[in-house]
Amino acid sequence: MALIVQKYGGTSMGTPERIKNVARRVAKWHAAGHQVIVVPSAMAGETNRLLGLAREISDRPDPRELDMIAATGEQVSVGLLAIALKALGVAARSYAGWQVPIRTDSSFTKARIEAIEATKVKGDLDADMVVIITGFQGVDEQSNITTLGRGGSDTSAVAVAAAFQARECLIFTDVDGVYTTDPRIVSEARRLKVISFEEMLELASLGSKVLQIRSVEFAGKYKVPTRVLSSLTDPLIPIEEEIRSGTLITFEEDEHMEQAVISGIAFNRDEGKITLLQVPDRPGVAFQILGPVAEANIDVDMIIQNQSVNGTTDFSFTVHRNELDKTLEVLERSVKNQIGAREIRADAKVAKVSAVGIGMRSHVGIAAQMFETLFNEGINIQMISTSEIKISVIIDDKYMELAVRALHKAFGLEQSE
């Protein structure tokens, strides 16, 4: 017997019939002697519907009130799931974030969890009840409802698993695990049985949208064994088989001994690139450029600055493609003349492709192999950025699929494990 946290996404909770299936799955784990805490998302489409109502009323709705409204989606889910479990004869009790309470800071629409009080939930678990806790939300010190931002239910589940020292956090979703790349682009893509926390972090942030990145950080910080698996299987599938079907995110180095050098190829088509030409190479220039961009609430992804020649350098960075115009506006207004850049160029038609693998730490030549593969396909590399376990390149977006397929093959990812 162990404590298990299970998170179910909006699609899994999408209809009363599907909620009954979630209840059957939870009841199975409970019947096998496990203590279970469930963290469900809002029913699919509900959060968008609620935020849509708010936006019909105002272009700039107040964040505190947005959270008040958006938090109701998960509250409905927990109540419905509790009813479904009781209909199966399983004692269950639902909690809104503030009832647990899950304490957060006061950053409405993107709050961070600070503490989770365990007393009430522990009591219910010890009384053999299934406890159902709203994902995505908490409560601040002034009793305001806060939400954690999009995908926040993943983070809630992992945080709850950490707080209650659960044996595992199971993230049930509409895919059955983490793949070496997107199977819609490379049909030979293979499900990974195990992936390291660091690799998952790189893959999540690069566009393999299986888990919200903050939840992975949380899992890493508190070493919560987290498993991604499918909610589309028969809910009464034997538990041993169910466990084998997903991808485990692990924190144990040695489980990786046998793994390939590269675990997956990630990609992101939403990038826009900006280059400032002939920027004076003096201290503080990078801050002078990116300070105003950050102040305008624009997220910057890759940043590249080359060695200077004749006292000037070219400075490039990427932002979300939708924010390219806004970024250009900020640069023209607050940066260009101030730092004395000659010209600003923008390109909305770029994509980022990355090879990720904890194995590359101990292997040389991975970067060279990657560049050679792209060269062989005639793909020009516009920007390069590397970390310990990741190499990313920016290329013309029309070559993105070709690059992903070529790299997936070059690193032998299509072979069976």
Next chain:
Amino acid sequence: MALIVQKYGGTSMGTPERIKNVARRVAKWHAAGHQVIVVPSAMAGETNRLLGLAREISDRPDPRELDMIAATGEQVSVGLLAIALKALGVAARSYAGWQVPIRTDSSFTKARIEAIEATKVKGDLDADMVVIITGFQGVDEQSNITTLGRGGSDTSAVAVAAAFQARECLIFTDVDGVYTTDPRIVSEARRLKVISFEEMLELASLGSKVLQIRSVEFAGKYKVPTRVLSSLTDPLIPIEEEIRSGTLITFEEDEHMEQAVISGIAFNRDEGKITLLQVPDRPGVAFQILGPVAEANIDVDMIIQNQSVNGTTDFSFTVHRNELDKTLEVLERSVKNQIGAREIRADAKVAKVSAVGIGMRSHVGIAAQMFETLFNEGINIQMISTSEIKISVIIDDKYMELAVRALHKAFGLEQSE
């Protein structure tokens, strides 16, 4: 400057556009220098949608979880209204029942308000903010969300008005006040400018569904001046004109000096009648009959027991028509043989018609005039029940409209005030 509580029903809150209109009306009162607390209902149809989801999952959903789910409807409303007010430049803050908190007992789906804490809301009002509080709900001692039952937002509004000693509680709804009877049945029906608390209580419980009866009880207990008025007028109508347009429920006897003897004719078509023939006339029989009915959660309305003849009597009562079969079942199973009644008769085709008026206290002959009017129309009276300010009769339901029209005319209600 005074503190005003305003309640808006589900139709008034039904769409983003209508919510903007509510905000305009509230902003007008605020601009005139009033402190305003708003208590909105869930958007029209929302509570039914939520409860429908629960019923799709289980025929007997758990009441605690039903409240968890149903309470979200009002939570969305308060957030949307706060956003609409801020869009008009009016500082506003929303509160869920538990955030105020509005403390109730733990009777899920039909909780009663026990206390309302004023500190936080008072602080906001003093800071010139409009405060928006969810109707229909509160929180019990164990931090469970509770709801007050259907129409509970009226009760919330009156309770809030009482707690904050508001000058008036304005109930905005889709009718413009309380009428002498239903204008759909008697076109000459007239809006009452003032009605006494006691009359309103009788009219509300008899089927003039303008205000939830518990809210009227609350208004009476705490002497909250409560005004029913239309939310369908131009939201920017001058405040003096707005006030004149509704019906004020009052607690001052002398305001009624000039009023007619009868204030209105109420009716209810949902009644079913049950008669137990030849029931032994001994102590405890009434309890033996109605005890099992109450235990089966069936609400009983009128109860009649006549003088006994030869040691037996006939015992009649009415229930909601939809519960007639269930009631019969209970009586056949647990009552009939136990008390030795000869026969049980049921009639689903009856209606109740009542004349209500505080003036009848000091007038004789009202009952006689009522019975004569019905006799002149050839309508047979099946049951009679009276209180200090009300006379009710049960008649064949096919005569209901005829009876209402005839009584409305006989008591001179169609004349202008």
